Amino acid sequence: MKQCRIEREQRENLDILHLDGALDAYSFPRLEAALRALREENRNNVILDCAGLDYISSASLGALIGFARRARENGGDLKLVKLSRKIYNIVELLGFHKILEIYPDLESAVRSFAA
Amino acid sequence: MKQCRIEREQRENLDILHLDGALDAYSFPRLEAALRALREENRNNVILDCAGLDYISSASLGALIGFARRARENGGDLKLVKLSRKIYNIVELLGFHKILEIYPDLESAVRSFAA
Amino acid sequence: MQDEPRSGGPEQISLQIPCRYSYLRIVRQAVADLCAQTCVSEFKAAQLEMAVDEICAELIEKLRQRAGGDGAQPLLVILRRESGGIVSEVYYSGQKVEFPALSADAAKSTEDAAALGSYVVHRFVEKVEHVRDPERGWCVRIRKAL
Amino acid sequence: MQDEPRSGGPEQISLQIPCRYSYLRIVRQAVADLCAQTCVSEFKAAQLEMAVDEICAELIEKLRQRAGGDGAQPLLVILRRESGGIVSEVYYSGQKVEFPALSADAAKSTEDAAALGSYVVHRFVEKVEHVRDPERGWCVRIRKAL
Ligand SMILES: Nc1ncnc2c1ncn2[C@@H]1O[C@H](COP(=O)(O)OP(=O)(O)O)[C@@H](O)[C@H]1O
Ligand SMILES: Nc1ncnc2c1ncn2[C@@H]1O[C@H](COP(=O)(O)OP(=O)(O)O)[C@@H](O)[C@H]1O
Numbered sequence: 001m002k003q004c005r006i007e008r009e010q011r012e013n014l015d016i017l018h019l020d021g022a023l024d025a026y027s028f029p030r031l032e033a034a035l036r037a038l039r040e041e042n043r044n045n046v047i048l049d050c051a052g053l054d055y056i057s058s059a060s061l062g063a064l065i066g067f068a069r070r071a072r073e074n075g076g077d078l079k080l081v082k083l084s085r086k087i088y089n090i091v092e093l094l095g096f097h098k099i100l101e102i103y104p105d106l107e108s109a110v111r112s113f114a115a
Numbered sequence: 116m117k118q119c120r121i122e123r124e125q126r127e128n129l130d131i132l133h134l135d136g137a138l139d140a141y142s143f144p145r146l147e148a149a150l151r152a153l154r155e156e157n158r159n160n161v162i163l164d165c166a167g168l169d170y171i172s173s174a175s176l177g178a179l180i181g182f183a184r185r186a187r188e189n190g191g192d193l194k195l196v197k198l199s200r201k202i203y204n205i206v207e208l209l210g211f212h213k214i215l216e217i218y219p220d221l222e223s224a225v226r227s228f229a230a
Numbered sequence: 231m232q233d234e235p236r237s238g239g240p241e242q243i244s245l246q247i248p249c250r251y252s253y254l255r256i257v258r259q260a261v262a263d264l265c266a267q268t269c270v271s272e273f274k275a276a277q278l279e280m281a282v283d284e285i286c287a288e289l290i291e292k293l294r295q296r297a298g299g300d301g302a303q304p305l306l307v308i309l310r311r312e313s314g315g316i317v318s319e320v321y322y323s324g325q326k327v328e329f330p331a332l333s334a335d336a337a338k339s340t341e342d343a344a345a346l347g348s349y350v351v352h353r354f355v356e357k358v359e360h361v362r363d364p365e366r367g368w369c370v371r372i373r374k375a376l
Numbered sequence: 377m378q379d380e381p382r383s384g385g386p387e388q389i390s391l392q393i394p395c396r397y398s399y400l401r402i403v404r405q406a407v408a409d410l411c412a413q414t415c416v417s418e419f420k421a422a423q424l425e426m427a428v429d430e431i432c433a434e435l436i437e438k439l440r441q442r443a444g445g446d447g448a449q450p451l452l453v454i455l456r457r458e459s460g461g462i463v464s465e466v467y468y469s470g471q472k473v474e475f476p477a478l479s480a481d482a483a484k485s486t487e488d489a490a491a492l493g494s495y496v497v498h499r500f501v502e503k504v505e506h507v508r509d510p511e512r513g514w515c516v517r518i519r520k521a522l
Contacts, residue, residue, distance in 0.1 A: 025287035026251035058284055058346035086276045140433035141397035173430055173492035201422045246390040252413055259405045267398055
């Protein structure tokens with residue numbers, strides 16, 4: 001398990017956050033800072049690339065859901081892509097797959113924003 | 116840190132072992148089994164793809180060096196590619212970069228066998 | 231071949247860590263490794279990992295608040311296999327910490343962010359207790375059936 | 377921001393594990409995490425990680441041989457920051473284990489595979505001791521300067 005890295009890729013009409021490592025209580029402030037920056041710049045179309053994510057805490061899930069709600073109020077959304085089986089299973093058991101849109105790959109999530 | 120997986124990719128004139136996780140005392144028998152299979156099939160051109168490798172023990176390094184020696188006696192070799200900075204540094208400090216050929220990427224190692 | 235079930239023997243890990251978020255991942259690794267050794271499915275292991283992480287994270291937050299940061303005392307985490315289940319105990323010193331992750335009331339919905347940890351713990355493990363050990367202090371004990 | 381040096385406080389991890397190779401990675405994770413918290417460079421951390429792993433692996437091998445496998449008693453690993461260095465102690469019960477990784481003689485070359493562990497330990501840490509603790513039994517203690 002590595003420390004979490006969050007890399008932001010800015011595209012014309014959306015932002016992708018590439019996650020690597022664990023989103024736990026230790027890296028939570030980093031996630032919060034990244035989401036705050038997006039809110040402050042009024043960027044509301046966000047994709048979370050979870051390919052490198054090996055853990056997510058409930059507080060992090062809560063922050064994502066909060067961001068998604070606010071983004072929707074502003075005509076955008078936050079969508080997850082490339083969850084590992086392990087993390088998808090957790091998200092599903094907690095019922096969050098009904099709250100957050102989840103796509104298998106980046107392309108389909110990007111297309112869903114364009115539609 | 117994950118459990119070690121070793122995937123063998125057989126090409127015409129060489130074999131590539133893709134490593135993922137840690138080569139430690141726990142996974143050592145798995146490495147030994149993979150090298151034994153190569154020896155038994157008399158496959159002497161071997162590339163170790165270390166892109167996913169996050170740890171290597173001295174016993175594993177010893178086994179690799181032993182395999183390389185024997186492969187050279189049979190006109191082949193064992194070469195390492197895509198070491199992380201961390202693992203390259205360990206290998207270098209132990210002086211093994213003088214014993215084992217190391218390449219930055221798969222392509223250059225493949226070419227070195229063709230030459 | 232090395233992934234075969236272990237034959238038996240006392241499968242237990244004890245781990246004492248400074249009261250900091252940065253050590254949560256050792257705790258998760260310990261849960262994952264113990265589960266792997268005791269043939270717990272990948273999904274059940276992930277659930278226990280999350281429940282233990284949530285408990286430790288909440289304790290760390292509350293204990294650091296109380297102690298004003300780095301004065302907080304270490305946590306002791308004991309993980310073991312016990313007839314048909316895995317038990318996790320997290321011991322801490324000082325007075326009892328009240329926190330929502332242990333309340334079954336708070337565990338009824340995912341609406342409230344503060345209650346999420348609670349929801350996770352109760353959703354993922356069968357038994358949650360907050361007990362006093364005469365020697366080691368307060369202990370949050372959870373048990374996940376295999 | 378969370379990667380800043382820790383302010384102080386007792387930085388120590390204690391870890392008791394079953395005597396099995398499968399728990400080596402928790403030990404390595406503990407070394408890596410303690411090093412990260414005490415601002416050790418990535419390279420020095422990797423060296424200490426390897427030295428501790430080699431010592432535990434050798435002890436596990438010898439103790440399992442002696443006990444005939446799963447009867448072997450747990451290892452206790454204590455990692456701590458100590459004025460200008462990181463100290464790792466590995467305690468085990470029963471009689472002293474003689475093994476090459478501790479001999480400075482065996483550490484002179486990389487020719488002999490059996491002596492490689494020894495070479496690694498002596499190459500990567502400044503101090504290697506095999507001492508008897510009256511309460512906890514034999515202890516292999518190493519120290520890496522920062
Ligand atoms: N509930 C929480 N979830 C996640 N992170 C939190 C929470 N509360 C506080 N944090 C922050 O997480 C960061 C890491 O904390 P920690 O590793 O314990 O050490 P330190 O507080 O010395 O940086 C701190 O900046 C802390 O403020
Ligand atoms: N020096 C060594 N280095 C690496 N692996 C070893 C060594 N000696 C023995 N092994 C093998 O590593 C495997 C894993 O051992 P371990 O996890 O301790 O549990 P078990 O022996 O119950 O499978 C065993 O099959 C063991 O034979």
